[in-house]
Amino acid sequence: MTETTRPLHPDTLAVHTAAHRSPYGETSEALFLTQGFVYPDMETAEARFKDKSGAGFVYSRFGNPTVAMFEQRIAALEGAEAARATATGMAAVAAALMGPLKAGDHVVAASVLFGSCRFILAEILPKFGITTTFVDATDPQAWRAAMRPETALLFLESPANPTMDLVDIAAIAEIAHAGGALLVVDNALGIPTVSNPLALGADVVTYSATKHIDGQGRCLGGVVLASKAFIEEKIQPWLRHTGPALSPFNAWVMLKSLETLTLRVERQARNALAMAQALEGAPGIVRVRYPGLPSGPDYDLCRRQMTCGGTVLAIDVAGGKAGAFAFGRALRVMKISNNFGDAKSLVTHPATTTHERFTPDERAAMGIGDGMLRISAGLEHAEDLVADVLGAAEAAATEIG
Numbered sequence: 293m294t295e296t297t298r299p300l301h302p303d304t305l306a307v308h309t310a311a312h313r314s315p316y317g318e319t320s321e322a323l324f325l326t327q328g329f330v331y332p333d334m335e336t337a338e339a340r341f342k343d344k345s346g347a348g349f350v351y352s353r354f355g356n357p358t359v360a361m362f363e364q365r366i367a368a369l370e371g372a373e374a375a376r377a378t379a380t381g382m383a384a385v386a387a388a389l390m391g392p393l394k395a396g397d398h399v400v401a402a403s404v405l406f407g408s409c410r411f412i413l414a415e416i417l418p419k420f421g422i423t424t425t426f427v428d429a430t431d432p433q434a435w436r437a438a439m440r441p442e443t444a445l446l447f448l449e450s451p452a453n454p455t456m457d458l459v460d461i462a463a464i465a466e467i468a469h470a471g472g473a474l475l476v477v478d479n480a481l482g483i484p485t486v487s488n489p490l491a492l493g494a495d496v497v498t499y500s501a502t503k504h505i506d507g508q509g510r511c512l513g514g515v516v517l518a519s520k521a522f523i524e525e526k527i528q529p530w531l532r533h534t535g536p537a538l539s540p541f542n543a544w545v546m547l548k549s550l551e552t553l554t555l556r557v558e559r560q561a562r563n564a565l566a567m568a569q570a571l572e573g574a575p576g577i578v579r580v581r582y583p584g585l586p587s588g589p590d591y592d593l594c595r596r597q598m599t600c601g602g603t604v605l606a607i608d609v610a611g612g613k614a615g616a617f618a619f620g621r622a623l624r625v626m627k628i629s630n631n632f633g634d635a636k637s638l639v640t641h642p643a644t645t646t647h648e649r650f651t652p653d654e655r656a657a658m659g660i661g662d663g664m665l666r667i668s669a670g671l672e673h674a675e676d677l678v679a680d681v682l683g684a685a686e687a688a689a690t691e692i693g
């Protein structure tokens with residue numbers, strides 16, 4: 293390897309990859325806000341429709357130059373052969389499940405998942421003859437024991453929303469492949485450039501681009517990354533005919549946001565760690581869950597499969613729901629919102645928001661107590677955030693008594 297052939301760092305790829313310029317040679321990527329495309333003659337239209345590679349554009353539900361730039365850039369960051377963008381993160385998860393699965397197939401999935409991911413597996417897929425066994429994702433033996441001859445796919449989030457539990461992706465990939473199944477990882481909380489499930493053996497990765505990729509609270513979006521063959525055979529037909537296309541405008545916002553992703557995530561992860569360390573042992577705080585916390589159970593695994601602990605932490609406040617709500621009332625800087633990955637620090641109470649659909653027993657089995665809060669670290673100054681959460685913890689402890 294010489295200086296001219298050395299692979300480029302993600303920060304560099306995130307700025308320059310797939311900046312396909314129009315004849316005007318613009319510096320910033322062009323926004324092709326168009327539904328369709330015109331052809332010089334019928335022969336060209338016929339040839340474009342015959343070519344299924346997507347190289348020539350025919351209609352923005354199938355593909356669009358700005359969306360393609362976003363897809364190529366995120367694929368380069370992930371080291372994936374191919375990517376397809378979607379209107380939301382849930383459209384990406386749905387495509388990654390519905391694209392490859394068929395009636396009679398069995399899925400093994402982590403029991404702790406974002407509410408809508410679990411809804412697809414538990415409520416939608418059974419209507420099409422696809423069943424799921426939910427397992428404790430942190431226990432490889434539980435995954436192994438749940439495998440059946442008809443198991444076609446394993447599904448997990450790492451870190452899991454909202455418990456922040458890490459899953460050993462390489463170990464679960466090995467179990468999937470030994471059983472002839474695919475491993476799909478929803479990496480919304482793992483974040484591009486922080487955790488790379490494909491490099492650890494996963495076959496398919498999905499993102500809610502709504503989260504860190506936009507990172508500034510503006511656009512919804514999603515993406516599925518996998519081998520070229522998988523994307524062309526299983527994902528592209530699903531997206532093309534069911535229609536959850538990413539709008540070119542949202543793709544343009546996401547494309548520009550990728551340029552600052554590593555900078556933003558580094559700062560947010562430092563802020564998350566600062567808050568996690570400050571809250572450990574603070575009054576009224578029963579437990580702090582953050583993969584990058586040296587005293588935590590997932591620290592070794594975090595060091596093996598992530599470049600940092602991520603931008604989100606979960607805390608258990610004494611006094612259950614009353615304690616958690618008192619914490620929320622006392623915040624000065626942080627905002628109450630069920631999103632994460634944003635420039636603004638956000639806090640949510642999973643038991644009454646993202647996971648309210650589950651019964652108290654189901655939530656307890658997932659490790660989601662009534663005192664749990666999920667905190668997403670933003671770009672503010674660390675001292676302001678630490679003061680905010682310590683002040684809120686003290687106020688909650690005083691109120692609960």
Ligand SMILES: Cc1ncc(COP(=O)(O)O)c(C=O)c1O
Pocket residue numbers: 380381382383385406409449453478480481500501502503512513514
């Ligand atoms: C783990 C996970 N996957 C998927 C999604 C869905 O993303 P979107 O809101 O972009 O559909 C979320 C949203 O919070 C999430 O937390």
